[in-house]
Amino acid sequence: MHAEDAYLFRHALLRDAAYDxxxxxxxxxxxxxAFYLIEEAFGGKPPEPMPLDSEGPVATVRHPADAVxxxxxxxxxxxxxSADADRPVLHKRLALYLRRAAEHAERNYxxxxxxxxxxxxxxxxxxxxxxxxxxxxxxxxxxxxxDQEADLLLQQALLSHQQxxxxxxxxxxxxxxxxxxxRRGQPESAEKAHLQSLSMxxxxxNRKGESIALSGLALTYRERGLHMQAEESMNAxxxxxxxxxxxxxxxxxxxxxxxxxxxxGDTDRAIRMHMQSLxxxxxxxxxxxxxxxxxxxxxxYQNTGQFELAxxxxxxxxxxxxxxxxxxxxxxxxxxxxGICHARGHIGETVSLCEQALATHRELGNRxxxxxxxxxxxxxxxxxxxxxxxEKCFRDSLEIHRSVSNRRSxxxxxxxxxGLLxxxxxxxxxxSTFIQAIEIHRQIRNRRFEGLHLCDFSVCLLALEERExxxxxxxxxxxxxxxxxxxxxxDQKRSAMYRACTGAGLFPFDQPNS
Numbered sequence: 443m444h445a446e447d448a449y450l451f452r453h454a455l456l457r458d459a460a461y462d463x464x465x466x467x468x469x470x471x472x473x474x475x476a477f478y479l480i481e482e483a484f485g486g487k488p489p490e491p492m493p494l495d496s497e498g499p500v501a502t503v504r505h506p507a508d509a510v511x512x513x514x515x516x517x518x519x520x521x522x523x524s525a526d527a528d529r530p531v532l533h534k535r536l537a538l539y540l541r542r543a544a545e546h547a548e549r550n551y552x553x554x555x556x557x558x559x560x561x562x563x564x565x566x567x568x569x570x571x572x573x574x575x576x577x578x579x580x581x582x583x584x585x586x587x588x589d590q591e592a593d594l595l596l597q598q599a600l601l602s603h604q605q606x607x608x609x610x611x612x613x614x615x616x617x618x619x620x621x622x623x624x625r626r627g628q629p630e631s632a633e634k635a636h637l638q639s640l641s642m643x644x645x646x647x648n649r650k651g652e653s654i655a656l657s658g659l660a661l662t663y664r665e666r667g668l669h670m671q672a673e674e675s676m677n678a679x680x681x682x683x684x685x686x687x688x689x690x691x692x693x694x695x696x697x698x699x700x701x702x703x704x705x706x707g708d709t710d711r712a713i714r715m716h717m718q719s720l721x722x723x724x725x726x727x728x729x730x731x732x733x734x735x736x737x738x739x740x741x742x743y744q745n746t747g748q749f750e751l752a753x754x755x756x757x758x759x760x761x762x763x764x765x766x767x768x769x770x771x772x773x774x775x776x777x778x779x780x781g782i783c784h785a786r787g788h789i790g791e792t793v794s795l796c797e798q799a800l801a802t803h804r805e806l807g808n809r810x811x812x813x814x815x816x817x818x819x820x821x822x823x824x825x826x827x828x829x830x831x832x833e834k835c836f837r838d839s840l841e842i843h844r845s846v847s848n849r850r851s852x853x854x855x856x857x858x859x860x861g862l863l864x865x866x867x868x869x870x871x872x873x874s875t876f877i878q879a880i881e882i883h884r885q886i887r888n889r890r891f892e893g894l895h896l897c898d899f900s901v902c903l904l905a906l907e908e909r910e911x912x913x914x915x916x917x918x919x920x921x922x923x924x925x926x927x928x929x930x931x932x933d934q935k936r937s938a939m940y941r942a943c944t945g946a947g948l949f950p951f952d953q954p955n956s
Contacts, residue, residue: 470521474532477517484510487535488542494578495570495611502545511543512555515562537566544578551768553586554807561595570611573602577615584622585770587810587846593622613642613651620658626847629665629887636662653682653691657698664702665887672702690731693722697735704742709927713742733762737775744781745890747930753782770811773802777815784822792822810851813842817855824862832862853882857895860902869905876902893922897935900951901942909948916951 481487488505492498507514518536522529544559560579564572576599583592596619603612616639623632636659643651656679663672676699683692700715716739723731740755756779763772780795796819803812820835836859843852857879864872876899883892896919903912916939923932936952943950 470523473517474521477514477521477535480510480514480517481507488538490538491541493571494541494567494574495608497610502542505542507539508542508546511539511546512559514539515543515559533566537563540566541575548582551770553582553770556582557586557588557591570603570606570608573599573606573608573615574611576602577611577618580615580618584618584625587808587848589622589625589847593619596622609642610646610648610651613639613646613648613655616642617651617655617658620662624658624662624665626849629662632662633659633666649682649686650688650691653679653686653695656682657695661698661702676702689722689726690728693719693726693728693731693735696722697738700738700742704745709742709746713739716742729762729766730768733759733766733768733771733775736762737771737778740775741778744778744785745928745931749782749785753779756782769802770806770808773799773806773808774811774814776802777811777818780815780818780822784818784825789822789826793819796822809842809846810848813839813846813848813851813855816842817851817858820862821858824865829862829866833859833866836862849882849886850888853879853886853888854891856882857891857898860895861898864898864902864905869902872902873899873906889922890926890928893919893926893928894931894935895919896922897932897939901938904942904946904948907946909946913951920952 485506488507489503491502492500494500515536518532518539522532522536540559540563544556544563547553547556547559557579560575560582564575564579567575576595580592580595580599583589583595596615599615600612600619603609603615616635620632620635620639623629623635636655640652640655640659643649643655656675660672660675660679663669663675676695680692680695680699683695696715696719700712700719703709703712703715716735720732720735720739723729723735736755736759740752740759743749743752743755756775760772760775760779763769763775776795777799780792780799783789783792783795796815800812800815800819802808803815816835816839820832820839823829823832823835836855840852840855840859842848843855856875860872860875860879863869863875876895879895880892880899883889883895896915900912900916900919903909903915920932920935923929923935936950939952940950
């Protein structure tokens with residue numbers, strides 16, 4: 443052992459021993475003293491924020507003490523826990539700093555810490571504030587892809603609001619619950635929750651809440667194939683946002699319109715809506731949302747084969763994410779940027795970007811996107827002939843998506859794994875895996891990947907000499923891709939189909955003689 447290491451080791455032991463020599467009351471006093479000294483060093487006691495159940499804006503004005511709020515909470519807890527008498531002043535300070543610690547963690551994209559502090563703040567609160575704090579904890583858990591925990595907290599929040607009679611906050615909790623249903627591929631349940639929340643928002647004249655509910659309802663209608671109802675709801679949501687003069691709400695609704703347009707193949711309109719949303723967030727200097735919209739715009743460009751524009755948007759989003767410290771979104775952008783490099787044949791850079799994204803997602807505990815990047819890396823391995831490694835990555839990805847109930851990504855990975863199994867000569871295994879994937883796509887109405895995997899399925903069926911079934915799968919998938927405007931992807935699938943038909947001694951399925 444080096445001398446300095448030995449000194450540090452003994453020093454830590456001496457420190458802990460000295461600390462343990464203090465009686466509980468003495469320790470309590472020391473922690474209370476430490477709390478007041480730290481608070482004073484960071485600008486003194488911050489002002490009380492607006493209560494969470496206020497009808498107006500409740501954003502907390504930042505204060506230097508926010509940076510050490512977590513440390514202050516730790517000292518207060520020990521001071522209260524070891525004290526003989528009730529300490530009302532310290533209990534109030536605990537609630538104050540729990541909320542500030544939660545909001546500070548949110549601003550810095552520390553979702554796990556934010557959820558922990560919001561939950562503790564809920565337990566330190568009563569009435570409607572208790573339920574709203576639970577909803578906020580659930581919201582950051584959803585951002586962290588911990589949907590099952592979020593669901594439990596939302597149920598508790600709704601029960602709390604029922605007991606306190608807080609209609610406005612209960613409606614907000616229902617909107618969050620509906621978003622969870624959509625993520626799980628349960629559009630009927632999402633529709634029911636949104637309709638209930640919409641009625642409640644209207645009953646208390648909460649126009650902003652009404653717009654949010656209408657926007658979520660429109661997304662749900664799109665997923666159910668109810669396009670007319672979706673259009674009506676989205677337009678109504680946008681009209682309210684414009685009337686209220688709320689740029690953040692308007693930009694968000696425009697982004698939702700863009701997403702729904704992409705799902706129905708109206709890519710040109712989707713890009714226009716993304717651009718309008720982007721202009722709003724740039725004009726209001728909302729860098730966080732600017733980066734999110736740039737990332738979504740890049741995906742729209744990528745899906746239509748406009749790789750140069752996609753790369754430009756991804757890199758701009760990445761620069762903003764790094765400036766504001768949003769490592770989570772930056773890692774997602776890196777993973778998507780890897781797809782551009784992959785499409786251009788830059789395999790080395792693709793693997794490097796995937797590995798960077800994977801390391802960050804694992805560090806942040808972002809399981810869903812860890813699974814997404816593993817799936818993307820598997821596709822790279824497959825293309826470069828590393829088939830054993832590709833299958834392992836696909837199966838690891840699949841295990842993650844199933845563990846977090848991410849049905850959409852589960853279907854995507856199953857379909858891609860099926861293609862690999864067929865390539866490895868395991869056509870029967872591939873067939874059953876394709877059937878599982880396509881069933882999931884249909885359940886959650888993921889038409890893009892349903893079309894892609896139907897085309898791949900046709901090649902698998904040819905390997906099994908099921909020629910009529912293969913032709914039906916091809917025609918159905920190709921029609922779907924054309925309807926969605928995914929001509930670049932269709933061209934790639936057509937090349938694979940031509941090779942398979944030639945090998946089977948058949949005319950290609952899109953030729954008249956077939």
